[in-house]
Structures are given as C-alpha cells and as structure tokens.
Amino acid sequence: MTVIDDLIEALGTDVVLTGDAIGGRYRSDASGTGRFLPLAVLRPASTEQVSAALAIxxxxxxxxxxxxxxxxxxxxxxARARDIAISLERMSGVEDVDTAAGTMTVLAGTPLEVAQLVAETAGFLLPIDLGARGSCQIGGNISTNAGGIRVIRHGVTRDNVLGVEAVLADGTVLSSLNRMTKNNTGYDLRQLFIGSEGTLGIVTRAVLRLRPLPAARLTALCAIESYAHVVSLLKSAQRGLSGLSAFEAMWQSYFRFNAEALNLTFFDKAYPFFVIIEQDVDGSDEDKDRFEAFLGQAFDDGIVTDALVAQSEKEARAFWSVREGHMMDHLLPGLINLDVSLPVGQLDDFAGDCEKAMLARFPAAHVSFFGHVGDSNLHVAVWTETPSEHEIDAIAYDLVRTYQGSISAEHGIGTLKRDFLDHSRSEAEIGVMRRIKTALDPNGIMNPGKVIPPR
Ligand SMILES: Cc1cc2nc3c(=O)[nH]c(=O)nc-3n(C[C@H](O)[C@H](O)[C@H](O)COP(=O)(O)OP(=O)(O)OC[C@H]3O[C@@H](n4cnc5c(N)ncnc54)[C@H](O)[C@@H]3O)c2cc1C
Incomplete structure (x- = not known):
C-alpha cells in the first residue's frame, strides 16, 4: 500500500485529491514562484482528520x-512534486464570539474577511487587516505572523492571538486555546506556531483578541518636503492623535506612478513624500475638528506642506488605492516587492543607498519605496526588464545587513529569503531554530526546505 492508499482508506476520496482532481491553483502562492503540483492535496474537514493525515x-x-x-x-x-499539500480550506467558520472577554474562536481555514465581518456584526474590531483579506486565512495569518495596515495601533498578528490549537507532525493535537490575556503557566506554546510558516505543525483553530469597534475613521493625505518631516509628523501623531490607526508613507516615485496610473490628481505638484494618516474616533463632530486642528498645527510648524482630509469613504478609498499600488503590479509585470525592516530614522537613508545600488547594477530599473513607516517597515518595489530576483534580493539584503535591519518585516522567509536568513539572525539563533524543529518534527516532514537554511 502506498501512502496515498493509506490516506484514502483513512479519509476518503473527497478529502484526498490526486491526479486531474488537483486544480492549477495549488501550484503556487501569490509570489508566483511555485513550479509543481503536489502529489496529492488533502482537504480535511476537522482537526481529527488533520491529525490522522499527519500521523500517516x-x-x-x-x-x-x-x-x-x-x-x-x-x-x-x-509544494514540490513529491510533497502532499494539506489545505485548510474546508475548515472554515467562526465557532464562538465571547462578548464579555472580547475574543473569538475561529477555525484556521476561515478567510480573514469573514472573521472580520463576524466580529463587526458582534460590535467588535478584529484588528488583523491586510490587502489580501478576502483570500488569506486566519491559519495563514498566524503562520506568517502577518502585519498589515493596523499594526501601529493594534500590533502584529502575534499580538492578537491568545490561543492556538495545532497538530504536530506525528498527529498529536496540541490544544493551547487560551482565552485570557494573562496566563503565565510555563512555556507559551502558541508562540511556536506564530510565524513559523508551517514548519512545526498545522494550526487548526485559534482564539483571537477583539477590540472595540471604532464608530468612525478619519483619513488625511499629507504632502511633505523631507523625510525628517515625515518622522516629525509620526512623532506628533503618536503624541497628539489618540486612536492613530495608520501611518503609511509613499516616496515620490511610488506615489506618482500609482496616482498617474489611476488618473488621480491630489496636489498641484509632486512632493518628495506623501503620508496617509488615519485615526479611529467615536464619531462626534469635535473629533473631526480636532483632527483638522492637528493637521493645521503640523502645517503651521512647517512639517506638512499640504493636506487633504477625506470627506467621504470614497475619497479615503482613493488615497488608499494609490497606496495599495495594484496598478503598479499590473503595469510592471514581474515587479519584485521586497519587505524589510529598519529603524524608522534610517528608512530614507536606506532607500537612497538601495536605489543607488540597484541602478548601478540595473541602470534602467524602476525602483520605488513605500511602507508602514509607523512600524519601521519599508517595501521596496523593483522592476527590471530582465528580472533577476536573486540578484535584486542580494543587493537589498546585503544593505539590510549593513543597517542591522530585518530582511523580512512581515512576509516571512519561506523559500525566497531562506538563504539570506543569516543576514538578520545569528548562527546561535538559527541553531536553536534547528533544535526546536528537530524536537517537534524529528522526521522532518513539516514543510521541508522552508525558513531554515540547510546546513
Ligand atoms: C495583495 C496582497 C497584500 C498583502 N499584504 C500584506 C500585508 O500588508 N502584510 C502582510 O504581512 N502580508 C501581506 N500579504 C502576504 C499574505 O497575504 C500574508 O502572508 C498572509 O498572512 C498569508 O496567508 P495565507 O492564508 O494566504 O497563507 P499561505 O500563503 O497559504 O501560506 C503562508 C505560509 O503559512 C503556512 N500555512 C498556511 N496555513 C497554515 C496553517 N493552517 N497551519 C500551518 N501553516 C500554515 C504555509 O505553509 C506557508 O508557509 C499580502 C499578500 C497579497 C497578495
């Protein structure tokens, strides 16, 4: 009997897909770098089925x-052609919203947006939020410790996960579905599965922390003359705007490309920097007055040169459409989007050095910068006529190492950054990662070749 026969016998053919039943979408994640269909795709409907599959x-x-x-x-x-994929797509649904505790218990295959809507209906905000919300799943968000646009207010996914149920490589179900903020009872096992990208086990359920739902959100787009002023605006917004929920900066070339592609004009000239500021508020008229007074003060102080306050949801969406940059992905096929982290004060120095180094190697490259500046997270968008991802990565990550930053702020390591892990982690740290991996997955079956570089 083959392993596939064993799996079919234990789980049935509706769970175990093979041959032509495996759709092309299982070939790759959104990086577009996957080359193979897996040997089989398992679609378990319960933790027990995940456990049975892993044990086999x-x-x-x-x-x-x-x-x-x-x-x-x-x-x-x-996946590689010899791997078996375990898709969580059928384990979807919110099992419980605890309104007293402000928590929700969710199956790992629940799309993020579904969980957000259930939270909202119950009068809460699920603060994990990212552009891929319609398709990404809670289990994927946990496994990548996803960041996104609300981190400045509510932290990364790790800060919003109270408990995790996961299945280990040998089929052991580890239920750490803690619901409390305080729980100092030994090792915090949920952390093993947050950000470990499926290398230590499969997340099947989670308890997420919910926050009060803001009544309204105020949004402004600011035009700024220098990076020093971007940092000053960040500092004064952190001091002066309670409920600051986004602080996103765009360098000129990124802003101009996307605004022009969308046929949107906001200001009469192209400033060096543009910042979207958002504040969660109660919804009173005074909130808007205070928001505008804050921007007026920044203008008087010479920090902001011009600013637009969105008068409607539609106007706010227009600001965000430039920031989300879908047109850039569309018009520059093969665009490489790097995701690095550096001390806030050094983001622009890094951007200047990075652009110089990219252009020295690829003189016709289009290089632009944007990011969650409030979280010291910079995205570098690089397009060249002859894409050479490894070379582009090496240029950027060598520079990140010089700046003592992180080669991955929020996207994770996967395979694409694995060979650069030592640019941001010491030999001792990688050694401990290997020991944890061996302890939990002695046969090395969990997502092999990901995150941890080979010896
Ligand atoms: C348009 C767009 C915008 C994005 N914006 C952001 C952003 O702002 N911030 C950000 O951080 N990321 C962003 N991303 C990246 C991506 O959406 C996140 O990494 C997301 O958390 C991945 O979730 P997923 O369910 O799609 O996981 P997948 O892509 O399916 O998997 C990601 C990793 O997690 C593992 N995994 C998935 N599910 C489980 C599970 N249940 N148990 C164990 N391991 C599992 C996989 O093996 C893999 O290693 C964006 C992507 C796109 C396409």
Missing part, C-alpha cells in the same frame, strides 16, 4: 506542505 504521513516519512489562502509572498506554501 509521518509514519511514511512523507513531506507535507500546509496551504492556507495561498496569498503568501515568500514561497512558503509552494
């Missing part, structure tokens, strides 16, 4: 790749 695979030394919504940008969910 472990006995047979069969490598498995967990798949969430496949929106990852680091190649973490890509």
């Amino acid at each position: 695979c472990d006995r047979n030394r069969q490598p498995v790749v967990p798949m969430g919504g496949l929106t990852g940008l680091a190649g973490g969910a890509n």
